[in-house]
Every structure is written in structure tokens, then in C-alpha cells.
Amino acid sequence: MKKIYAIKAAMLALLLGGGYALADEDVKVGFALALSGFIAPYDDGPYKAAQLAIDDINTKGGLLGKKLIAVASDTKSDVDVGAIAATDVIGKGARVIMVTCDFDFGAPAAIVAQSQNVFAFSSCAADPKFGVQGIGPNAYTLATATLTQGSILAEFAYKQANLKTAYLLTDTSGEYMKSLCASFERRFIELAGEAGIVGKDNFHGLNDTSIAGQISRLKASPKQPEAVMFCGAGSAGASFIRQIRATGIDLPLLAGESMDGAYWLGAVPDLSNFYVLAYGSAFGNDPDAKINDFTTRFTAKFGEQPATSHALTGYSVIEAWALAVERAGTFDTDAVRAELDKLKDEPFLAGKTSFTPEAHINLDRPMLVFNIVNGKHEPIGRFSSEVIPELKF
Amino acid sequence: MIYVIQTLVDAVSVGAVYALSALGIGLLFGVMRLVNFAQGEFVTIGIYTLMLTVGLWFPLAAILTVLVVVLLALLADRLAFKPVRDADPATMLITSFALSYLLQNVLVLIFGARPIGFNIIPELGLPVMIGEIRIPRLNILTICVAVGLLTGIALFLRRTRIGIEMRAAAVDFRMARLLGIKGDRVIAVAFALTGVLSAVVAVLFAAQTGTAAPTYGLQLALVGFVATVIGGMGSLVGAVFGGMIVGVVTVCLQALLPPELRVFREAFVYAVVIAILVLRPDGLFQGVGSRERV
Incomplete structure (x- = not known):
């Protein structure tokens, strides 16, 4: 039965x-x-x-x-x-x-x-x-992979944009943001040495409504950085970029694909000097x-x-x-x-x-870097990481 | 030294926004023992109203925002809270959660969940420099507004007829009604006041963040609630001080903690909150409403 x-x-x-x-x-x-x-x-x-x-x-x-x-x-x-x-x-x-x-x-x-x-x-x-x-x-x-994105941004900053020192601002509310800043830091130190990272700070995108304290620390940093790596996302990302620019910090900002898109630019309409990574241009001005x-x-x-x-x-x-x-x-x-x-x-x-039996994510892929100038996305070109990060679990 | 003073200025500025959020929650709790979690959504809807009216003459946009949020608060009272007014506080708390969830999802339905950037009164973001100390105008405004509103509400509660009725209702709602105070009217006015407070927070918050997102109010409501508890449930001054304490402690810890511990800042903030409650279980300023009466 x-x-x-x-x-x-x-x-x-x-x-x-x-x-x-x-x-x-x-x-x-x-x-x-x-x-x-x-x-x-x-x-x-x-x-x-x-x-x-x-x-x-x-x-x-x-x-x-x-x-x-x-x-x-x-x-x-x-x-x-x-x-x-x-x-x-x-x-x-x-x-x-x-x-x-x-x-x-x-x-x-x-x-x-x-x-x-x-x-x-x-x-x-x-x-x-x-x-x-x-x-x-x-x-x-x-x-x-986030590992690659951080690495691309570090190489872009150091070699293409000629930014030799950086300050890290990490949103600790998400894995993507933490991993992005960590891989940026690793690669940037390889390129510029330990002294290349002037300082680092963090904020919590879901809990913090203001990053006044973080901005003051950045301003008080004994050695001013040439760029700020901003690992943030979403509404907190937009809001904090507005706050950074409002205090008169005009340093170049670098960001991953979490800040792709123009939907948030209304918060900082005249944003300039902002380098952001993307898979391509959603605005019809891709070099490809x-x-x-x-x-x-x-x-x-x-x-x-x-x-x-x-x-x-x-x-x-x-x-x-x-x-x-x-x-x-x-x-x-x-x-x-x-x-x-x-x-x-x-x-x-x-x-x-590319995929391999071990890696089902892309570790070696060029990505488009935009420079936002007066609120407009201007594509600079596609860059890949010279060092392909290793997958570690 | 400059960094220390600057940090203190930052701390007071963050604290002032939290204090304003706490004021609304404290007010409603004082009058009707309602912990209104939907207050966060009153603020959020205020922010969306500002986003929609961007481009209008600012004072007009601000008045519209106040009207929309006050109307929303009155509707919330009439449709959501009035039917459960005689239920126990837990039921009202759950009702406020339900309302908060409903409003958040209505916003997602209408505007989508993606944050929307907009720019209102950008001049407020610019700082005033006193020597090397940077004080954003917005923060000066926030502090002035917080003091002004607290004074205004205190005067309203002490000097006007409806304010005195409100205080009477806060002490003993049934007795107040027996003496001829119209309960519905008192509560509606309390809701309208929290609507005004929420709209003010919305304006200040929108000027600072420049973004509208459906979950924005949640964090403010949570901080407001914690602030009300440490300040003393039902005490308006307590709520304001509570908000200030949470803001100041948060910013100071961010400045003082070593980098590896900064990630756990919230844990330290709430350790301070717990310590205050252990030392003063009724909060720093015991409100009339929370006192046991024989």
C-alpha cells in the first residue's frame, strides 16, 4: 500500500x-x-x-x-x-x-x-x-563583486584622478558599504602606503539623522585628505552628501554603484567633483x-x-x-x-x-566611472582593477 | 580646542531635532496616555508635502505642510484612535503601530520606495562662522524653534482655557468630563498640536536632509519615544531634555570612542539610557500623568 x-x-x-x-x-x-x-x-x-x-x-x-x-x-x-x-x-x-x-x-x-x-x-x-x-x-x-568595485575606485583615485590621500566614511548599516570601503582601503594602502589613508570614520545610515560630528572630525583632521571615499547608500547617502557639501567641504567624493542614478541629486542640485561607479550610463550618454x-x-x-x-x-x-x-x-x-x-x-x-566553477560573481570586470559636474553625470570611461581580488569566505 | 567646541555645537544641534520630535510624543502621552508611533509618519508625510510643493513660495509651502499634517493628525484621531479610546493603553499602542505601518505603505504605493531628492531653503544649510566655529544656520533655527515651541506650548497649557482643560484631562480624564470638559475636543486639540509639531520637524528635517523616503519618520519617532521615557513620561520639559540628552550623548560618543568601538556607538548610547532609568525609573522629570494617585 x-x-x-x-x-x-x-x-x-x-x-x-x-x-x-x-x-x-x-x-x-x-x-x-x-x-x-x-x-x-x-x-x-x-x-x-x-x-x-x-x-x-x-x-x-x-x-x-x-x-x-x-x-x-x-x-x-x-x-x-x-x-x-x-x-x-x-x-x-x-x-x-x-x-x-x-x-x-x-x-x-x-x-x-x-x-x-x-x-x-x-x-x-x-x-x-x-x-x-x-x-x-x-x-x-x-x-x-564589491571587492572589485572598491579596488577599481582605489586605482581610479590614485592613478587616474591623481588623488594621493583619502579619508574613509563608512555606513555601517549594510554589508555592501562596509565591504566596499574595506576593499578600497586595502587597495589604496597597496598603492599609496599606510600614510595614504589620512583618517576614517563611520555612520549608521538607519540610525543617524545627521553626520555633523563626523564632518567636524574630518574638518579637524591634522592632515586634510585629497579625496573622501563615501561608502553610503539610499536616502541617508543623499542626505549626508548634502550635509557634507553644505559645510563647504568641496573635496572630491568617491562612491560605489549604490549611489548610481540621478533620483537623489535633487538633494544636492549643483553637486560637482563626485566620482561614482556604475555598470553603464542610464542617461543615454554611455561611451558604449x-x-x-x-x-x-x-x-x-x-x-x-x-x-x-x-x-x-x-x-x-x-x-x-x-x-x-x-x-x-x-x-x-x-x-x-x-x-x-x-x-x-x-x-x-x-x-x-566570466564565471568559473568556484566564482559565480564577476571579479574581473571594468566599470564605468562618472564625474558628476553641476548635477550632470559625465562619463569618464571604463576602468578595471589591475589586481583581481581573491574570493575569501 | 576648536574641535571640542565644534563637537559641542554639533551635539546641541542634533539634540534639538530629537527634542522637537520628543515634544510631540510627550504631549500626546501627557494628555491621553497614548504612545503614538505613527507620529513618525506625520513627519514623513510633512516631508513629502514639502517635496510636492517645492518651487512654491516657501512660506506658502510651509503653511500647506502644517495644514496637511494637522488634518492628518485630526483624521488619525477621529478614525483610528477614537474607536479605541476606552481600550487599554496596549491596544492604543498597537493601533498606533498599525496606523504607522498603513501610512508608510500608502506612501510606498503613491511615491514608490526609492528616496526622492529635493532642495528646499538651501541657504539654511550654510554655516555662520564664529571664529573658526561653524554653526549651520539651520541648527540655530532648530534650537530657536525648539525653545519657542516649548515656551509656546507651556503658555498655551497654562494660560488658555483649552490648555487648562487639557491639563485637567491629563490628570483625570473621567473627572474632567464629569465637570463639563468636552473630551473629544481636548484630545482633538492635542492631536492638532502634535500635527503642528510634526510639520515643524518635517520642515527642519527636509531642509537638512533634502530627501523624502517613506521610512524617514521611524527613526525620529523611536528617538522621540526613548527621549520621552528618559525625560519622564508626560513631562514636556522632560521630553525636550530627554531628546537633547540622546542627541548630545550620541554625538559625543561618536567623537570620543576609538574607531573600533564607534561601530557599537548605539549600544553605548542605550547603556546611558538604561543607566538613567536605573537611577530614576520614572525619568528625569516626573510628569503629572505618570504619578500614581491615591
């Missing part, structure tokens, strides 16, 4: 799970993303860009002759709902899922995908834990025509420009998976994974992309 139940259960599982996709000629691409709530703005661009990538593939005749269909489920910006959303889209037959642009919010959905042997791609989770070591071999992220073409098509389809260049990573999720599927000639997860792990310097929209 037990055996019959087991067979019935297995048949049911086959019908509900893998069987559904097999019976269907179309291939489902799942999105377990924050479509509403506090994280939604960060998934919005990558999600729309991924839809654009799916359209592009379908107009070219589909993937391995099959049409791609997007199925989405809302995580409601709730970590716990992430797993439910993943189960939902995988239940609907998704062969690959895209999850939230953040390790903490994306991981629960990715763990479900890993357990069902389905791919989980994060658009822009920049924490290397989003990969083999943190989730499993089916987890990939199209972000450039391919990205401007993407921005034009994105704007035509959705009625507005992408708010930040993180959208590019969403497009590249589909690019990476589709290329590996094509090379493997099958949708089989194990075969596709073998191809994904062989991707080397692929010229995707988010930038040159």
Missing part, C-alpha cells in the same frame, strides 16, 4: 513539477522578485530589462527554437515570502529564476531553486556569498553605443529611462543563461551549468562577464 502511495506521489510530483514544462512547448523564465514594497525600486529596472531581453530572444526565433515566457511572483519585499515566490514560479514550470538584487532578500528564493535543481540568478547582489559557497552551484549573480541603444529601447517600451544602470544586470541575467543554453544545446540544468562555468570575458550589457 505504501508503495502505491509513493508511486502516486512521485507521479503527482512529476505532473506538477518538471512534467509541466516538458508538456509545454514554451520555456518559462521565473521572476521571484520584489514587485511591491520597500525593495521594489531596486528590482524594477532589472526585471523590466530582463523582459526586454526575453523579447529580443523571442523576436530572433526563441531559445533552441522555443519561445520564452516570463512568469513572476511577488516577494512583497519580505525575506520570508521569497521562498514562497520561488516555489510558486518553479511550480509554474520555470527552468531558471531571477531573484532580488540583494543577498539577504534574494537568498531565500535562491535556496529553494537550488534545492529543486533550478538556476537562481541575482541581477545585482554584489556579495560573493551569492554563489557556490553561500547558496550552491546553481546560484549566480551578474553583479561586479550598445548601452545607449538599450536605454532608448527600454525607454520606448516602458515609458521611462531606467532609474539606475542596475537594469543592465537584469538584461545580462537572460543573456548569460541563454548563451549557456545555446552552447549546451539543451535546457538540462547540469549541462547548462557546465557551460555557464566556462563563460569567459563575454561582452554582456552589464560588462565583460
Whole structure:
């Protein structure tokens, strides 16, 4: 009797799970993303860009002759709902899922995908834990690792902008910001020596409403820095940059991709001397025509420009998976994974992309550096890190 | 030396914003024993109103903000708190949480969760230099406004009829009603006052941060609540001092702690709060409302 139940259960599982996709000629691409709530703005661009990538593939005749269909489920910006959303889209037959642009919010959905042997791609989770070591071999992220971002900024400051001393201001409320400043510091010391870091201070983006104290310490620093590395994000980032500039500190500021986009510039309308890292330009002035073409098509389809260049990573999720599927000639997860792990310097929209069986995040990728001049983003060029940081867990 | 004086100036400036936030929470608690966590959202909605009216003549935008927030506070009283007025304080506390959550999510629904940058009265950000000491004009304004509002409210509570009624209601709500004081009116005025206070905090906060984000008020409400507790629940002067203490201790610790301990600054701030409560369990200034009456 037990055996019959087991067979019935297995048949049911086959019908509900893998069987559904097999019976269907179309291939489902799942999105377990924050479509509403506090994280939604960060998934919005990558999600729309991924839809654009799916359209592009379908107009070219589909993937391995099959049409791609997007199925989405809302995580409601709730970590716990992430797993439910993943189960939902995988239940609907998704062969690959895209999850939230953040390790903490994306991981629960990715763990479900890993357990069902389905791919989980994060658009822009920049924490290397989003990969083999943190989730499993089916987890990939199209972000450039924070380690690399810090290193690029350090080299850019020292070599390109000729800024020989720096002061670090770290927002301790998030892993991204702490890791960015730590990797900047490591690389900057290699270049400029210990004396290159004039001072450092921290603030808490969620608790602090003012950084008057930090600004006073910076002003009182016996040796004034040539630049300030500002590892902040979000509303606190915008607010504190306003406060720094209001006190008359006109030093060059350096920031990671967490300060990409123009949505916050209203707080400091005449901002200048601000170097910020990005995947590309969301404003149509990228040195790479391919990205401007993407921005034009994105704007035509959705009625507005992408708010930040993180959208590019969403497009590249589909690019990476589709290329590996094509090379493997099958949708089989194990075969596709073998191809994904062989991707080397692929010229995707988010930038040159490589994966290895150990590193499912990009450690060696150039990123665009902007200088904001009078509130306008002026691209300087793409820079990569000469030293490729090592993954350490 | 200059750094020390500058740090003290910074400390008082941060403390003044916290003090203003605490004043609103303290006022409502004093009158109706309500710890209103939604007060943070009153401030946030004020900030969004300023964001929407950017470009208007500033005094007009400020008046509009006060009107919107006062209206919101009155509606909150009528629709959310009045139905639970006779319930125990825990129910009212949960109601305020629910209202706070609702308002935050309505803001996300309308404006999205991404912060929006805007620039109001940028001149206020510029500092006044006294020797080498830098005092942002905004901070001078904040301190003046805090003192002004505290004095104004104190006079209102002592000199006007409705203010005296409010104090009577704070001591014994039922007795006050038996003596002919209209409970609904007293509470509505208290809500309107917190609306005015929230709008003022919104203006000062918006001028300082230049950004609108749906969760902005939360931190201010939390600090305001802590300040009210250490100041003495129900005491207005206590609330202001409590806010000042939290601000001053935060900035001084940021300045004094060695770099490796600065990350844990909040833990030290709250250790000071705990120490105050251990020494004076009723807070620094015991409010009329919290005193046990036989």
C-alpha cells in the first residue's frame, strides 16, 4: 500500500513539477522578485530589462527554437515570502529564476531553486556569498563583486584622478558599504602606503539623522585628505552628501554603484567633483553605443529611462543563461551549468562577464566611472582593477 | 580646542531635532496616555508635502505642510484612535503601530520606495562662522524653534482655557468630563498640536536632509519615544531634555570612542539610557500623568 502511495506521489510530483514544462512547448523564465514594497525600486529596472531581453530572444526565433515566457511572483519585499515566490514560479514550470538584487532578500528564493535543481540568478547582489559557497552551484549573480568595485575606485583615485590621500566614511548599516570601503582601503594602502589613508570614520545610515560630528572630525583632521571615499547608500547617502557639501567641504567624493542614478541629486542640485561607479550610463550618454541603444529601447517600451544602470544586470541575467543554453544545446540544468562555468570575458550589457566553477560573481570586470559636474553625470570611461581580488569566505 | 567646541555645537544641534520630535510624543502621552508611533509618519508625510510643493513660495509651502499634517493628525484621531479610546493603553499602542505601518505603505504605493531628492531653503544649510566655529544656520533655527515651541506650548497649557482643560484631562480624564470638559475636543486639540509639531520637524528635517523616503519618520519617532521615557513620561520639559540628552550623548560618543568601538556607538548610547532609568525609573522629570494617585 505504501508503495502505491509513493508511486502516486512521485507521479503527482512529476505532473506538477518538471512534467509541466516538458508538456509545454514554451520555456518559462521565473521572476521571484520584489514587485511591491520597500525593495521594489531596486528590482524594477532589472526585471523590466530582463523582459526586454526575453523579447529580443523571442523576436530572433526563441531559445533552441522555443519561445520564452516570463512568469513572476511577488516577494512583497519580505525575506520570508521569497521562498514562497520561488516555489510558486518553479511550480509554474520555470527552468531558471531571477531573484532580488540583494543577498539577504534574494537568498531565500535562491535556496529553494537550488534545492529543486533550478538556476537562481541575482541581477545585482554584489556579495560573493551569492554563489557556490553561500547558496550552491546553481546560484549566480551578474553583479561586479564589491571587492572589485572598491579596488577599481582605489586605482581610479590614485592613478587616474591623481588623488594621493583619502579619508574613509563608512555606513555601517549594510554589508555592501562596509565591504566596499574595506576593499578600497586595502587597495589604496597597496598603492599609496599606510600614510595614504589620512583618517576614517563611520555612520549608521538607519540610525543617524545627521553626520555633523563626523564632518567636524574630518574638518579637524591634522592632515586634510585629497579625496573622501563615501561608502553610503539610499536616502541617508543623499542626505549626508548634502550635509557634507553644505559645510563647504568641496573635496572630491568617491562612491560605489549604490549611489548610481540621478533620483537623489535633487538633494544636492549643483553637486560637482563626485566620482561614482556604475555598470553603464542610464542617461543615454554611455561611451558604449550598445548601452545607449538599450536605454532608448527600454525607454520606448516602458515609458521611462531606467532609474539606475542596475537594469543592465537584469538584461545580462537572460543573456548569460541563454548563451549557456545555446552552447549546451539543451535546457538540462547540469549541462547548462557546465557551460555557464566556462563563460569567459563575454561582452554582456552589464560588462565583460566570466564565471568559473568556484566564482559565480564577476571579479574581473571594468566599470564605468562618472564625474558628476553641476548635477550632470559625465562619463569618464571604463576602468578595471589591475589586481583581481581573491574570493575569501 | 576648536574641535571640542565644534563637537559641542554639533551635539546641541542634533539634540534639538530629537527634542522637537520628543515634544510631540510627550504631549500626546501627557494628555491621553497614548504612545503614538505613527507620529513618525506625520513627519514623513510633512516631508513629502514639502517635496510636492517645492518651487512654491516657501512660506506658502510651509503653511500647506502644517495644514496637511494637522488634518492628518485630526483624521488619525477621529478614525483610528477614537474607536479605541476606552481600550487599554496596549491596544492604543498597537493601533498606533498599525496606523504607522498603513501610512508608510500608502506612501510606498503613491511615491514608490526609492528616496526622492529635493532642495528646499538651501541657504539654511550654510554655516555662520564664529571664529573658526561653524554653526549651520539651520541648527540655530532648530534650537530657536525648539525653545519657542516649548515656551509656546507651556503658555498655551497654562494660560488658555483649552490648555487648562487639557491639563485637567491629563490628570483625570473621567473627572474632567464629569465637570463639563468636552473630551473629544481636548484630545482633538492635542492631536492638532502634535500635527503642528510634526510639520515643524518635517520642515527642519527636509531642509537638512533634502530627501523624502517613506521610512524617514521611524527613526525620529523611536528617538522621540526613548527621549520621552528618559525625560519622564508626560513631562514636556522632560521630553525636550530627554531628546537633547540622546542627541548630545550620541554625538559625543561618536567623537570620543576609538574607531573600533564607534561601530557599537548605539549600544553605548542605550547603556546611558538604561543607566538613567536605573537611577530614576520614572525619568528625569516626573510628569503629572505618570504619578500614581491615591
